[in-house]
Amino acid sequence: MMSVAWSRVALWCLIFLLPAPILIVVVSSFSEVGYIRFPPGALSLRWYAEFLSDPRWLEGLMISLGLAAAGAVVSTLxxxxxxxxxVRSNRRFANVFETAVLMPILFPHAALGVAMLALLSMFKIYGTFAGLLLVHCIITLPYAYRPISVSLRKLDPSMEEASLSLGARNWQTFWRVTVPLVRPGVITALLFSFILSFDEVTVTMFLVGPHVTTLPVQIYSFIQESGTPVVAAISTTLVLFTMLMILLLERIVGLQFFVEPDRPR
Structure with missing residues (x-):
């Protein structure tokens, strides 16, 4: 009984401690003074106004949104x-191909950033939007692949067979049967890829140029030179945006598509 009680205490402590840093950042973003402090003292929306009125931050925000949207679409396709x-190949080939698709997860992001730097420099697209888009697609591809793969494995083959037996062509079966049935997995891949691309900083900081910089990289560079609460205001905005995207994902399709379906024995 004592061990169960201590386990519950440890669990509740963990629940409260995990979001504590985020809560400190959120509260500090309403500080009136020109430096981050907790508790903030007098409350103010001064730093949110500065974020929304500074063209540098807004430009970074637009680049991040455009990059995340384009990357999510390309990665999902x-x-x-x-x-x-x-899913529809022989088992040996499928295992090798799936390992290749999931390979970016296995590399440390710092090492991946150096490798991508060499790759983009070789193709002369370093510091460009196209270069960042290529790298973000590589990074998010494994995370887009997972829910779609699970969704396809859950698909009942008899549905496609019934469509073909009723006279539908292969492409008609694909668009009218297969795609609608795996749509939840596709939506999951789109939203999850968008979130990952929008928040990515470790690899991106190796690849940004003077004219193309994402908002997370701007935050990282700014915090090294200045400690004003505008960074806390931007971070709070990003946290809320990410939470809304996750809630939208859960609301639309749920998060079950990251779980491998039970295979028949």
């Missing part, structure tokens, strides 16, 4: 084609 090949 690529992941869908990859998952389709893996």
């Amino acid at each position: 690529s992941a869908f084609m990859a998952a389709l090949v893996v």
Whole structure:
């Protein structure tokens, strides 16, 4: 009984301690003074106004949104084609191909950033939006692949067979049966890829240029030179945005598509 009680105490302590740093940042963002402090004292929206009125921050925000949106679409389309090949191929080939798709997860982001720096420099697209888009697609591809792959594995083959037996062509079966049935997995991949791309900083900081810089990288560079609460205000905005995206994801399709379906024995 004593061990169970201590386990519950430890669990509640963990629940309260995990979000504590985020709560400190959120509260500090309402500080009136020109430096981050907790508790903030007098409350003010001064730093949110500065964030929304500074063209440098807004430009970084627009670049991050555009990069995340484009990367999510490209990653999801690529992941869908990859998952389709893996699920409907022989087992040995599928395992090798799936390992290759998931490979970016295995590399440390710092090492991946150095490798991508060499790759983009070789193709002369370093510091460009196209270069960042390519790298973000590589980073988010494994995370887009997973829900689509699970969704395809849950698909009942008899549905497609019934469509074909009723006279539908292969492409008609694909668009009218397969795609609608795996739509929840596709939506999950889109939203999750968008969140990951929008918040990515470790690899991106190796690849940004003077004219293309994402908002997370701007925050990282700014915090090294200045400690004004505008960084806390921006961080709070990003946290709320990410939470809304996750709630939207859960509301629309749920998060069950990251769980491998039970295979028949």
